[in-house]
Amino acid sequence: IVKMGFRFNFLGGTIPAEIGMLTKVAAMDLSSNTLSGVIPSTIGLMTNLETLFLDTNRLWGAIPNDLSRLTNLTLFSINDNFMGGALPEDLGNLTELALLGVHKNSIGGSIPTGIGNMKKLRRFTCYDNELSGKIPSEMGGASLLGEFNAYSNAFTGTLPTEIGLLTSLW
Structure with missing residues (x-):
């Protein structure tokens, strides 16, 4: 299996830890189901994964730190769930990432400074999260960023001057 797509079904229960055994899968879409529970840390074993869509389920807990092991990941979206915790600090290891979608959750903490390492983002x-603190100046390193939507959070401080480096924003 190289692609695994189950979008728009009625799949329930949890994502089994054994999903990590699917090491050859490059694309996985489990969006728009009724999956619940936490994302298993074994997802970090799926090192060939390039796209991972988990939107519109009932997933909760924090995004596992093991996700940062998926260095081939280009698209990651977990919008519209019940995710909490903070964005993993090691998220900046995902240097191939072009899409990072985490909106409509309950994610707190601050935006990791490593996001500036995502040159392809x-x-x-x-x-619609609970993010707080300052917008990191390192965001300016994500020079291809065309869309940055962060409304309905609890950010403070001022916009960093490095935001001016994001000339692709529209």
């Missing part, structure tokens, strides 16, 4: 949506 084009879209980052984190609105």
